[in-house]
Amino acid sequence: MRAPWEGAARVLDGKAAASAIKAELAERVAVLRARGVVPGLGTVLVGEDPGSVKYVAGKHSDCREAGIESIRVDLPATAAQGEIEAAIDRLNADPACTGYIVQLPLPRGIDTNAILERIDPDKDADGLHPTNLGRLVLRGSGPIDSPLPCTPRGCIELMARHGIDLAGKDVCVVGRGVTVGRTIGLLLARKDVNATVDVCHTGTADLAAHVRRAGVVISAAGSAGIITPAMVAPGAVVLDVGVSRVVDPGTGKGRIAGDVADGVDQVASWLSPNPGGVGPMTRALLLANVVEAAERTARVAP
Known part of the structure; x- marks a missing residue:
């Protein structure tokens, strides 16, 4: 008898899930507008990096x-530290801006940490301000009335919307970057999720052994094809969050590649495509952070 996962893995469809989230958010925004509260997302873009320009345009779409509402701040690549900081201060003070992001990377010579730390934590749409990360560390259970990291939250939401219960699951996270690896461990270990987390990185002695033990694998290493079929336990859930640029041997042109190698779909029970999996969820949960900030404002308004 064939096991239920044998054959092609089912798709964790981030585009469909993100579309549903945006529809739900639109209903909540309508309620806020009826109360006179209008959510607004701000973006600060410095320079004209094609990838960043496209990503910011997607957020406003x-x-x-x-x-x-959209609030765009576009600065030239020659903008000095003080000019960027002044833009941050204006958004911090602007009541029309509910939350905002500074698009990374910033040009060379700019102190990125100083820029990010200057953001008002309550307007941190990415959920990565040190204050908000500290709140996440301190509150291991119960509600968190502050923005959450978008990509980790998107990973968990993507699985939840496909009926995957993480309670009691062994989750192997590959990569320890702050945007995914380190922060998703905090979310997964919260009592409302209740997973057991194993975070692997370049210092892990036997990556394959760790991945093989996991019922859920979330790879955010940014290393093309690092997760091979032989490493994945039959029936595991696999999320491909990694992004790296490789040269296509057939065309000689560069292309974006994920962490998951060909063939994993024949072993896993669920697999998120890349692109089309976690990426759309990250953008949708960014909007959720903005709407939730507006709802907090509405609750405290007289």
């Missing part, structure tokens, strides 16, 4: 779908 998402805003239109959900009924959220």
Whole structure:
């Protein structure tokens, strides 16, 4: 008898899940607008990096779908530290801006940490301000009334919307970057999720052994094809969050590649595509952070 996962893995469809989230957010935005509270997402873009320009444009397109106002701050690549800091201060003080992000990377010579730490934590749409990370560490259970990291939250939400219960599951996270690896461990270990987390990185002695033990694998190493079929336990859930650029041997052109190698779909029970898996969820949960900030404002308004 064939096991239920034998054959092609089922797809963790981030595009469909993100579309549903945006529709739900649009309803919440309509309620807020009826109360006179209008959520607004701000972006600070320095320079004209094609990838960053495209990503910021996508965020504002998402805003239109959900009924959220857009506030764009575009600065030249020659902008000095003080100019960027002044833009941050304006958004901090702007009541029309509910939350905002500074698009990374910033040009050379800019103190990125100083810029990010200057953001008002309550307007931190990415959920990565040191204050908000500290709140996440301190609150291992119960509600968190502060923004959450978008990509880790998106991973968990993607699985939840496909009926995957993480309680009691062994989860192997590959990569220890702050945007995914380190922060998703905090979310997964919260009592409302209740998973057991194993975070692997370049210092892990036997990566394959760790991955093989896991019922859920979340790879955010940014190393093309690092997760091979032989490493994955039959029936495991696999999320491909990694992004790296490789040269296509057939065309000689560069292309984006994920962490998961070909063939893993024949072993796993569920697999997120890359692109089309976690990426759309990250953008949707960014909007959720903005809407939730507006809802907190509405609760405290007289």
